[in-house]
Amino acid sequence: MLSIFISCVFFCYEVITDYWFSGLKEKCKNYLLHGVTVNNCLKLRSYALQYDLQDVLNATHNVVKENFLEVLKLDDFLELDVDDMSDIICKRTEKVLL
Helix, strand or coil: CCCCCHHHHHHHHHHHHHHCCHHHHHHHHHHHHHCCCCCCHHHHHHHHHHHCCHHHHHHHHHHHHHCHHHHHCCHHHHCCCHHHHHHHHHHCCCCCCC
16 A cells, blocks of 8 residues: 655646646645545645645535535644634635535
């Protein structure tokens, strides 16, 4: 079984974005999409915003919405700037479609 760390996928995505390896790019996006958890949703949200990964962004919003109280307790949440905090709080009441 192959163990892949999300940080490795971030790195791969950055490299393939620069060189346009579309097949690998899609695989990385799918890996991120299916790897969203409470513990990594805010990091993945930031990454999804940076690389315009709308599906991954929607998945992070769903995880936040379903686990809002847990997300509020994360150090990552406390380290966000006010605009990001505000956006996350507003998004939890919106309907997100996958």
